[in-house]
Amino acid sequence: MAGRAAxxxxxxxxxxxxxxGPKPAFTRADIAAAAVRIADAExxxxxxxxxxxxxxxxxxMSLYNYVPRKEDLYELMVDAVGxxxxxxxxxxxxxxxxxxxxxxxxxxxxxHTWVPRLMSGLFGFSPNTLRYLEHCLACLEPLDVPxxxxxxxxxxxxxxxxxxxxxxxxxxxxxxxxxxxxxxENAVRMAYLGSQVATGAxxxxxxAFMEQSGPVDxxxxxxxxxxxLLDAYDPGLR
Amino acid sequence: MAGRAAxxxxxxxxxxxxxxGPKPAFTRADIAAAAVRIADAExxxxxxxxxxxxxxxxxxMSLYNYVPRKEDLYELMVDAVGxxxxxxxxxxxxxxxxxxxxxxxxxxxxxHTWVPRLMSGLFGFSPNTLRYLEHCLACLEPLDVPxxxxxxxxxxxxxxxxxxxxxxxxxxxxxxxxxxxxxxENAVRMAYLGSQVATGAxxxxxxAFMEQSGPVDxxxxxxxxxxxLLDAYDPGLR
DNA sequence: CCTAGTTACGTACACCGTACGTAGTGCGCT
DNA sequence: AGCGCACTACGTACGGTGTACGTAACTAGG
Numbered sequence: 001m002a003g004r005a006a007x008x009x010x011x012x013x014x015x016x017x018x019x020x021g022p023k024p025a026f027t028r029a030d031i032a033a034a035a036v037r038i039a040d041a042e043x044x045x046x047x048x049x050x051x052x053x054x055x056x057x058x059x060x061m062s063l064y065n066y067v068p069r070k071e072d073l074y075e076l077m078v079d080a081v082g083x084x085x086x087x088x089x090x091x092x093x094x095x096x097x098x099x100x101x102x103x104x105x106x107x108x109x110x111x112h113t114w115v116p117r118l119m120s121g122l123f124g125f126s127p128n129t130l131r132y133l134e135h136c137l138a139c140l141e142p143l144d145v146p147x148x149x150x151x152x153x154x155x156x157x158x159x160x161x162x163x164x165x166x167x168x169x170x171x172x173x174x175x176x177x178x179x180x181x182x183x184x185e186n187a188v189r190m191a192y193l194g195s196q197v198a199t200g201a202x203x204x205x206x207x208a209f210m211e212q213s214g215p216v217d218x219x220x221x222x223x224x225x226x227x228x229l230l231d232a233y234d235p236g237l238r
Numbered sequence: 239m240a241g242r243a244a245x246x247x248x249x250x251x252x253x254x255x256x257x258x259g260p261k262p263a264f265t266r267a268d269i270a271a272a273a274v275r276i277a278d279a280e281x282x283x284x285x286x287x288x289x290x291x292x293x294x295x296x297x298x299m300s301l302y303n304y305v306p307r308k309e310d311l312y313e314l315m316v317d318a319v320g321x322x323x324x325x326x327x328x329x330x331x332x333x334x335x336x337x338x339x340x341x342x343x344x345x346x347x348x349x350h351t352w353v354p355r356l357m358s359g360l361f362g363f364s365p366n367t368l369r370y371l372e373h374c375l376a377c378l379e380p381l382d383v384p385x386x387x388x389x390x391x392x393x394x395x396x397x398x399x400x401x402x403x404x405x406x407x408x409x410x411x412x413x414x415x416x417x418x419x420x421x422x423e424n425a426v427r428m429a430y431l432g433s434q435v436a437t438g439a440x441x442x443x444x445x446a447f448m449e450q451s452g453p454v455d456x457x458x459x460x461x462x463x464x465x466x467l468l469d470a471y472d473p474g475l476r
Numbered sequence: 477c478c479t480a481g482t483t484a485c486g487t488a489c490a491c492c493g494t495a496c497g498t499a500g501t502g503c504g505c506t
Numbered sequence: 507a508g509c510g511c512a513c514t515a516c517g518t519a520c521g522g523t524g525t526a527c528g529t530a531a532c533t534a535g536g
Binding site for chain 1: 369423431
């Protein structure tokens with residue numbers, strides 16, 4: 001009468017050890033770190049149970065003692081990089097603080113290009129996520145709006161950061177396993193875009209396409225978008 | 239001296255047929271429709287080359303005559319649902335028009351819950367995407383800002399729609415292959431969140447948690463976020 | 477002490493994407 | 507007219523995946 005749990009489970013609610021039996025050889029942090037190492041070096045698709053187990057030097061199935069499903073491994077990974085957020089002392093300038101938080105999130109995503117792909121699709125209430133949320137709320141203390149509005153602002157900011165980073169990073173991640181470079185891929189896609197625009201079927205798009213001179217400064221675009229968003233929540237500007 | 243193309247390729251740049259040899263048994267639209275049907279009914283993970291081929295009634299490897307890589311199949315799928323956008327005549331009220339566009343995008347994602355997962359990670363210049371982009375630019379004609387700012391706004395709106403829908407939809411998609419329901423999963427996760435908040439480690443989060451009475455109206459939150467975003471780009475409000 | 481709950485892990489299964497080889501088909505060129 | 511070649515179709519096979527299940531070793535609680 002064993003049977004696996006036919007009921008959902010949050011990995012964070014499961015204690016790391018239960019006291020009985022041999023001492024576990026690894027901690028959750030060990031496993032997360034190994035998976036992150038692999039994902040950073042070889043891409044998210046290289047993160048397989050076998051590969052992670054090999055990195056740790058244990059049998060594949062032993063991993064399942066720590067992580068009931070692979071998806072939980074993903075949750076460990078996201079939580080692990082969440083620890084890279086610097087939870088600085090709020091300065092009292094909520095705009096500056098939130099900008100700093102957003103820039104940091106963006107930096108983390110560029111350090112770990114697989115994060116955006118995992119972020120959408122995760123419920124995201126891991127310990128480090130909660131800590132970061134609390135930190136953001138602390139930064140927003142000076143902002144005089146209801147708490148609900150604050151969490152909405154945080155969600156919106158995070159969403160925008162993720163969106164921008166994901167779009168920018170997607171090509172990098174995709175070309176990782178391809179025999180051609182990111183630049184080649186972009187060139188081909190841009191060439192197609194150019195050919196389509198040249199048909200005249202998209203006049204306004206063509207105009208926008210022509211207007212821009214030189215490559216887009218994504219960093220600047222990103223910062224502008226953030227400023228706009230903060231404006232929209234700034235009571236001093238309405 | 240055959241060898242596969244060692245150079246990137248955009249599926250949309252490849253012609254549907256080349257004239258020589260037997261007539262293809264299917265069109266790209268057939269294949270996309272079959273894949274969409276499977277994804278809608280059984281989830282994105284059920285979309286395998288074998289499954290799609292079976293749905294079409296042909297051998298697995300025959301698919302590769304139409305679609306060089308599985309990722310291209312994904313692009314076909316995204317483009318196919320992109321056709322569901324109603325390209326209405328702009329009313330002159332750019333805010334209302336863009337709201338309508340966003341709501342429609344959201345509706346499409348709820349109809350095809352696998353779309354968000356594919357959206358992030360795709361470069362996204364398929365024919366229907368281009369058409370939709372052009373349509374948005376048409377809606378933004380009355381807005382007196384540079385074309386670059388308009389595309390930024392469109393990107394931002396789409397990003398936010400995707401993010402919000404993704405978060406909301408993730409649980410549905412995830413529980414599809416699980417032996418428990420979406421509600422059960424959500425309940426377990428909320429219980430964990432509550433237990434964490436109750437530890438007192440996250441006072442501000444706790445306050446925000448307590449403040450809300452009853453379940454969150456995601457639709458309303460979404461609409462508020464959109465309004466804020468539009469505010470951020472509305473010259474009349476600055 | 478003993479036993480129940482763990483950890484560890486080898487084996488096995490069903491499924492995946494897709495490289496490759498072969499056979500048949502019909503357009504384009506000479 | 508007829509040859510050749512580019513194309514479609516598709517069976518087989520390979521190396522990978524997540525993970526269910528069974529067995530052996532181990533240790534804390536009663």
